[in-house]
Amino acid sequence: MKKSYAASTFSFETTTTEAFRHDTTRDTLVNDDCNDIPPPYTLISGDTNTLTQDDGRVRLDVNSKLARTLSVLIKNNADYVPPLKYEEPFLEQPEGQLPLNIVIQIVGSRGDVQPFIALGNELQKSGHRVRLATHDIFRDFVTQAGLAFHPIGGDPNELMSYMVKNPGLIPSMKTMQAGEISKKREMISEMLEGCWRSCIEPDEVTGTPFVADAIIANPPSFAHIHCAQALCIPVHLMFTMPWTATKSFPHPLANIQDNKAEPSMVNRLSYAMVEWMTWQGLADVVNSWRETMDLEPVPTTEGPFLAYTQNIPTTYCWSGALVPKPADWGQHIDVCGFFFRDMPNYKPPQDLQDFLEAGPTPIYIGFGSIVLEDVETISDIISEAVSNTGVRCILSKGWAGLCNVSGSPNILEVGDCPHEWLFQKVSAVVHHGGAGTAACGLKNGLPSLVCPFFGDQPFWGEMIHAAGAGPAPIHHKSLTPENLSEAIRYLTTPEARLAARNIAHCMSTENGVKAAVQSFHRNLPRETTRCDILPHLPAVWTYKLSSKRTIKLSKLAAENLLDHLKIDGKKLGINEVKSYIIENRRWEPLTGAASAAIGTLYRSGMAIGDGFKKDKKDKKDKKKQKLLQAGQTCTSESGISTPELASRSTSLQFSASDNDYTSIISSYSDSNDTQSKKPEDNQNHIARGFGKAGATYLKGSLVDIPFALAEGLRNAPLMYGDKPRDLGTVTDWKSGTAIAGKGLFYGIYDGITGLVTEPVKGAKKEGAVGALKGFGRGLGGIYWKPNAGLAGLLGYTVQGVYKSVYGALHTATRKRIAKARREEGVWLLKKAREENSVDLREIIVAFEELRKDGFS
Structure with missing residues (x-):
């Protein structure tokens, strides 16, 4: 017998598909099974405002220019949406799981942190070393549960207060006038840096080294994918609300206006629009922070969709009895059930x-x-x-x-x-x-x-x-x-x-x-993470034994070999367990090259403007410094301390119209920072701005535009239904040169052979009509594909050279990671000697055997 749900007191204004219409006549409750699930929710349209402030959802117009643009960027490969069906979560537990250093990055309230304490404890049972990184206010909450803690900054009280005042993505005018936007952006910047430190810094209390082998995070922590890219480690998202596009229901933060568009497409589109609006408010903050980690900026059109384009594994922490997993979510997305911690030892007052x-x-x-x-x-x-x-x-x-x-x-x-x-x-x-x-x-x-x-x-x-x-x-x-x-x-x-x-x-x-x-374990890279000498430990290093053989080493194995002078520490390379290639997708040559050119001009202009802005600030700082020195002179003559002078000077000695000095007196800490700067240390920021603009223009002309043109030409056949050949990813000058050569060869080859193969494919599918369509695709290919190959000779080659030069010049972060891993290796080696938990001599023997095989 099926179960239905009482609904006499509520109704939905609209539904996403006919299959999900709520039947208000089903008011009988039977407790036999859980196969008949409740209908999915629908967002009820509010007033005509852009943002429905009462519930914080963003009012989205699917007929807007933004919606039409984003509809091109999202996949829409299934017309039918099967009904949601409850299935009890069951995942096969992989055998021989490696013990990893896992950092869990959480931004939010106590309710957001608590489920991940339960997760951390369960991960510990699997042998992992777990660190939970969140706001400092939750330090005791985390440590009392037996987990290592790392603060990421940010005040959840302020975040909650901000969200209550501005429940949606767009802040109120009152909030903007109060300056809370800049405060929130500063807080986000602080949390991004805190998340990065949580991946590589020792424990603040014990000093025990820690370098993450994997990251688990909730999406609002924002730093997860970028930290994983810098470390070349896997990241797994876990969240309590839908954040992955589906045709089954819209984004929880989207309030969709009445429209005549196909419902399942509208549902998917709502996720893209919410992600886009979120990214627009954070893009400059995130990209500025990425520069400090030697990562290139994320392209504007790619930032909102990183979780999709990078196929980031995601686990949703709710019960399928309420919201079953949609049929259009891939195998790397799981709905596992709510997280519950063990019953706490509590004695009521x-x-x-x-x-x-x-x-x-x-x-x-x-x-x-x-x-x-x-x-x-x-x-x-x-x-x-x-x-x-x-x-x-x-x-x-x-x-x-x-x-x-x-x-x-x-x-x-x-x-x-x-x-x-x-x-x-x-x-x-x-x-x-x-x-x-x-x-x-x-x-x-x-x-x-x-x-x-x-x-x-x-x-x-x-x-x-x-x-x-x-x-x-x-x-x-x-x-x-x-x-x-x-x-x-x-x-x-x-x-x-x-x-x-x-x-x-x-x-x-x-x-x-x-x-x-289990979901986390199932989605980890398997063979690439094992140490070749100690296979029960994860490999974080690569070491080249010969021109034909490279081995993977764990921190303990590498440090023991270094300690016995068996390997050269300078030749250790970072084992890239998981790579993240973030490229600006180009759909066709005209818009591809044009957008690259516009982007180049925009970044050049921003560099010049930033130079003028810094120069203006520099002059203001000089004036402040002179006034501060005058104040110090008064201090030495009168015997009044500087803080006392700061509180008195405005009304006694100085003109109230001198706003620059008044700001110094009213903000002593800022003045103290200015005092530490010497006049001769000031730089000509305008000249530097023009220099940066010139470098940006040069890169755009020689690298970005040719590469965009080559990619646009390669993808042009998509416009008429022909799938372009995948040439691989440009990572350095070697791969760039190889791809340029392949692109030219296959461009000519596919262009010529397509005149025959495309009509044949079309005929098999649709008969004579298909053959005619195939002949049209073949004619298109004979034009686009050889031209793409020719453009790629320059575009892919210069892109590869740029990647190699960029990597050679930006090595500080990789050196920092290597140093942190070496420090952890020393700690592990010392611990192994004290506990006698590993036969260190066997490491030497195993290495010698591998070296013999490498030279044989």
């Missing part, structure tokens, strides 16, 4: 224990890490609703500081209390819709009301509502005593309780954390 035993089972109300603007109003609403419904309530104060304003004996305020323990003691939950809180409530079979603020919170509210396990979500700004009272009454109905128990029954067979670890 006496007042909580007494309250639980004093009457009927209470409900829970709390908004976790959310920072509210008007705490008193929300507290009043909660108190009145509790009074109206006659329920008893445990009120979590959270970061907002909610309180029992009425002093009602039916409300008990609590501080930090583990949901795993508390949700076994309550009958229903009212919360903000964080994935962790939603998961814990569903696991315990609790009807839930979501009062969303931003992000994925509306998504979870709609999912719970669609399953009948809770009323329609109520945005926190729409909360009133009346609608909250009505929602609480629904939570206490038998229908809501049974729907929640149905979901809990399905979830009881899942183990999200174990499934996620």
